Amino acid sequence: MAYFDYNATHPIRHEVADSCADWLKVWANPSSKHQAGNSARGLLEDARESFAAALGCSHRQIVFTSGGTESNHLLVRGFVKENLLPGAKIISSKAEHSSVLSALELLRKDGYLIDYLALDREGMLDMEELDRKVKGAGLVSLMLANNETGHLLDIDKVSEICRKHGARLHVDAVQGLGKIPFRISQVDLASFSAHKLGGLKGTGAAYMGPSLRLAPLWGGGEQEKGLRTGTQNPMGAAAMALALQCAMKDDAAGIRLLRDRFESGLRAELSDRARINFRGDLRMGNTSSVTFPGLDGQSLILHLDMRNHQVSMGSACMSGSVEPSHVLLALGFSREEAKSTLRFSFGCYNTPDAIDCLLSDIVSAVRQMG
Ligand code: PLP
Secondary structure, X not given: OEEOEOOOOOOOOHHHHHHHHHHHOOXXXXXXXXXXXXXXXXXXXXXXXXXXXXXXOOHHHEEEEOOHHHHHHHHHHHHHHHHXXXXXXXXXXXXXXXXXXXXXXXXXHOOOEEEEEXXXXXXXXXXXXXXXXOOOEEEEEEEOEOOOOOEEOOHHHHHHHHHHHOOEEEEEOOOOOOOOOOOHHHOOEEEEEHHHOOOOOOOEEEEEOOXXXXXXXXXOXXXXXXOOOOOOOHHHHHHHHHHHHHHHHOOHHHHXXXXXXXXXXXXXXXXXXXXEEOOOOOEXXXXXXXXXXXXXXHHHHHHHHHOOEEOEOOOHHHOOOOOOOHHHHHOOOOXXXXXXXXXXXXXXXXXXXHXXXXXXXXXXXXXXXX
């Protein structure tokens, strides 16, 4: 099997898999006040220390959650509900992950004003528009790296503008963490997900800057200082912390070379049948978005799957949907273009031979499909 869908989920890291047997021995409830509970709490708190240290913040700033979706809801809705009154302005974009868009929609129904910034066809924001609109806004929520297109936020600029106007900045860093340099000090709130790093699914983290307050999404016990109640998952947290350490040691330049090898192969073999999108400077080195004009993307995915290559059309959460990607539509693609666009995302277990094999099967599939 050759897997080129790292943005949907990263294969579980070998280092994580090797540690699972040890972690499974620490199965007690981390809130229990006995030795077994203490061991579980130790595993959880060591993971918090390690994850925070890798990010460059204090362990006090990390809340463990069930993943990126929950972190986005906790940070966006939790911040707004605790700190802003209905009528307050929140700034975002239509190319955000569906979890952020749904959190914003809930807030809109509660009377908050959601202002979406325009994006150009490369996914870039107009910084003058942000500068103009951010005045008086209580929160700006934008993603660090787009999971479907790979385009990046100009975080230096966005952070500077938000700070200048006193607006808090939430960044959905689920996709960018471990892949691109990221300074936590530039943001107030940030969301992370373990499975995008090569940890276990169903674990995530929320970063909240010092002195910020959040309203919890639900009540219950006192876990995570009452911000995310429910029995914690020490093994998931340990796996996430280890996966982040591994991700930070990944050979990002080598992964970029694989992506570039793929794109130059496509250009050489299918210049008239494949259009490579989002080729600006601000994009992740592991992602390639390709439009095959006139071809049905789903059929091409099935074709490639039969040859044991796993690729996708974009967000895995929406891949059961017959609707074209909301991200591509927000960037000005037509419905037809969006339905003919595939995402290839690469990572540490890919090899040049596997890329060449993928290329040759794409070329024959595209020629066969007409
Ligand atoms: N944000 C982004 C940018 C993502 O790519 C994803 C997953 O695709 C999420 C949030 C949701 O993360 P999770 O699957 O952990 O809920």
